[in-house]
Amino acid sequence: MSTMEYGNLAYLVLLGAVLVFWFFVQNRQSLNKTLQQGALWGLIFLGTVAAVGLWGDIRQTVHPxxxxxxxxxxxxxxxxxxxxxxxxxxxxxxxxxxxxxxxxxxxxxxxxxxxxxxxxxxxxxxxxxxxxxxxxxxxxxxxxxxxxxxxxxxxxxxxxxxxxxxxxxxxxxxxxxxxxxxxxxxxxxxxxx
Missing domain, CATH: 2.40.70.10 (Acid Proteases)
Structure with a gap:
């Protein structure tokens, strides 16, 4: 990775951490519900990553x-x-x-x-x-x-x-x-x- 890519990665990680922190601070009264929603979004994210990563295999199955x-x-x-x-x-x-x-x-x-x-x-x-x-x-x-x-x-x-x-x-x-x-x-x- 180049220096610019490392900088972009660091920026995105920092931005994500700030958003997660803000989300928890805003919803601190209902922490249990906040954790459930966070887990749901995490599973959606992982499912999307898995679908993109396995797209070649999925396409080969659908395509003869x-x-x-x-x-x-x-x-x-x-x-x-x-x-x-x-x-x-x-x-x-x-x-x-x-x-x-x-x-x-x-x-x-x-x-x-x-x-x-x-x-x-x-x-x-x-x-x-x-x-x-x-x-x-x-x-x-x-x-x-x-x-x-x-x-x-x-x-x-x-x-x-x-x-x-x-x-x-x-x-x-x-x-x-x-x-x-x-x-x-x-x-x-x-x-x-």
């Missing part, structure tokens, strides 16, 4: 798992709450979350994801174009050394890096066609090799 391995050679992915299917692929041993886009031809990485997997910005040349719902965007073709989805590994996979703004990387049909079976039914995406 990303990927479920059922049998050898089979991957099932539940539909997300927003109606899309998401897959997390390990690209060069770095996890990247993709939205499955059967309307996209290729695998398209955001610039941030490309940097995370070790693609150097200076080596990319944005000379190709892609037609999107937002119009034409420039892309840079790249080769990914290692792409893994669960037990399935592919080498030297062709992909593109989008020069425009994208919130998530897209997983198009070129990659999905590597699977012998692709089925979307009953809120699940099933991939088999």
């Amino acid at each position: 798992q990303q990927m479920v391995m059922t049998d050898a050679g089979r991957i099932e992915v539940p539909r997300g709450p927003d109606g899309h299917y998401y897959l997390t692929l390990d690209i060069n041993e770095t996890p990247v979350r993709f939205v499955v886009d059967t309307g996209a031809t290729s695998m398209v990485l955001t610039q941030a994801d490309a940097a995370r997997v070790g693609l150097d910005d200076e080596d990319m040349i944005f000379y190709s174009e892609a037609m999107t719902a937002n119009g034409v965007v420039r892309t840079a073709p790249v080769r990914l050394d290692d792409v893994a989805l669960g037990p399935f590994h592919d080498r030297n996979v062709r992909a593109f890096v989008n020069e425009g703004e994208m919130t998530k990387s897209l997983l198009g049909m070129e990659y999905l066609n590597r699977f012998a079976r692709l089925e979307i039914a009953n809120g699940r995406l099933v991939l088999e090799r």
Whole structure:
């Protein structure tokens, strides 16, 4: 913590102590009731802290798992709450979350994801174009050394890096066609090799 953060912490502790002291002085005739109210507020505070601290676990319980391995050679992915299917692929041993886009031809990485997997910005040349719902965007073709989805590994996979703004990387049909079976039914995406 920096000096300024220690100062802020000391100020908040002092302010809290003054407020608690004032509260007890104002309610000294009914000390028992004051203690009950203080305990109630303390429990509310602790409950809020616990909910914030456990939010990731709570969200994972409410939000279905990303990927479920059922049998050898089979991957099932539940539909997300927003109606899309998401897959997390390990690209060069770095996890990247993709939205499955059967309307996209290729695998398209955001610039941030490309940097995370070790693609150097200076080596990319944005000379190709892609037609999107937002119009034409420039892309840079790249080769990914290692792409893994669960037990399935592919080498030297062709992909593109989008020069425009994208919130998530897209997983198009070129990659999905590597699977012998692709089925979307009953809120699940099933991939088999």
